[in-house]
Amino acid sequence: MPGRSQTTPANRGESSSRDECPDSATKAFVAHRNLLFTVAYEMLGSAADAEDVLQETWLRWARVDLDTVADQRAYLVRITTRQSLDRLRTLGRRKESYVGPWLPEPLLTTPDVAEDIELADSVSMAMLLVLETLLPIERAVFVLREVFDLEYDEIAEAVDKSPAAVRQLAYRARSHVTARRPRGVVSADETRNALAAFQQAVETGELQNLLDILAPDVVFLGDGGGVVQAALVPIIGADAVADLLSAALGNLTARSTQPALVNGYPALILRLHGEIDAVVAAHMDDGLITAIYSVRNPEKLSRLQHETALHR
Incomplete structure (x- = not known):
């Protein structure tokens, strides 16, 4: 498996370039990389683990026959969500032995994040701590529905649940978050x-x-x-x-x-x-x-x- 020190589409970011012309899989991954990182980070609260998830996502994406993919963005989000869920369950066990309070890994964010009030709220320290109180599957459904506005059918494919089950999970997660999230939008x-x-x-x-x-x-x-x-x-x-x-x-x-x-x-x-x-x-x-x-x-x-x- 390639390590983080290697330059791959998963770890180099959108601004990097290649000597050779990138293939279709690389183009698609790089085009959606910031979105995929945001999905993983909101689910994990850890940039380091989100980067690992992106590496795993790239490895799986590179083996996909693109002729069979109708919606590349949805397919990539599905891979990232599943990898994040696996990592989230591992992190849960790791946090049980964490010394002192656990806080999300802070990110120095670009000005446009602050301008998107909903996005800023979703990655705020306060909200990420609320998301920590959800079950992994609830967190995935909440993030994909409330933050990224995915349809229930898309979320169902990402988390391997029926659309009806996803609707129930979304309702339960939304109620849980509403009861615990900070009141109002902070100036x-x-x-x-x-x-x-x-x-x-x-x-x-x-x-x-x-x-x-x-x-x-x-x-x-x-x-x-x-x-x-x-x-x-x-x-x-x-x-x-x-x-x-x-x-x-x-x-x-x-x-x-x-x-x-x-x-x-x-x-x-x-x-x-x-x-x-x-x-x-x-x-x-x-x-x-x-x-x-x-x-x-x-x-x-x-x-x-x-x-x-x-x-x-």
């Missing part, structure tokens, strides 16, 4: 202003502006993966989060901050001696911060070096 300006208060706190040590906008039931989740220091349990409540931030920000004098678009929303990238140390995202509700997500696991920070294009 990017609100999030940006909240993170400006966080940035000021990091750079000056002055926390008051940040503490003033913490919701009473705010939740702090830190993901160090057992590799670097991070809160091992969710920190809940404004007072507890304020105490944590006061202690943590007192040790940030060697760090610099950089505003960025992460998973479609404003976020902060924290650097220590020039190297990326963490990414901090926040969720807002009625002008208050209801959740703070801090990813420090080094294995999850590689996608902050360059922008990732997502597509529906």
Whole structure:
């Protein structure tokens, strides 16, 4: 099996070129690569695993007789969905032994993702965490129906279920997500202003502006993966989060901050001696911060070096 170090249509992206004229299979795969990556990422919450899924998708696609394929996009989505489902079940077992809270792998996203409000919402930290509470088959159906607007017949082929079963799964998943998803659409300006208060706190040590906008039931989740220091349990409540931030920000004098678009929303990238140390995202509700997500696991920070294009 080709490794990630090899240049293949699965890992080189749309902007790369080949010395020879690409064949029809390669053209089709490259044309839909960003879509396939987005499907896999929304199902897995991990860019590294999504790339592995794309590699497996390419290997299977390269063996397909294209004369038998009526809709290449649908066929590729079907392969990607099935590979993602297999990987999702494996990830579920892996997460059971994960040290501390698990957060999705953050992506430095292109500006057009933020402009597509539905896409940005679907890849936000808050939504990806809600999707984690679904069964794998429910997550697949929800993503394909609610995010990518596939017809029930198409989804049925992708997940090997009847259209009637897919409708039931879609209803159940939609109800589950609706009951747990954050209320309303978050304003990017609100999030940006909240993170400006966080940035000021990091750079000056002055926390008051940040503490003033913490919701009473705010939740702090830190993901160090057992590799670097991070809160091992969710920190809940404004007072507890304020105490944590006061202690943590007192040790940030060697760090610099950089505003960025992460998973479609404003976020902060924290650097220590020039190297990326963490990414901090926040969720807002009625002008208050209801959740703070801090990813420090080094294995999850590689996608902050360059922008990732997502597509529906």
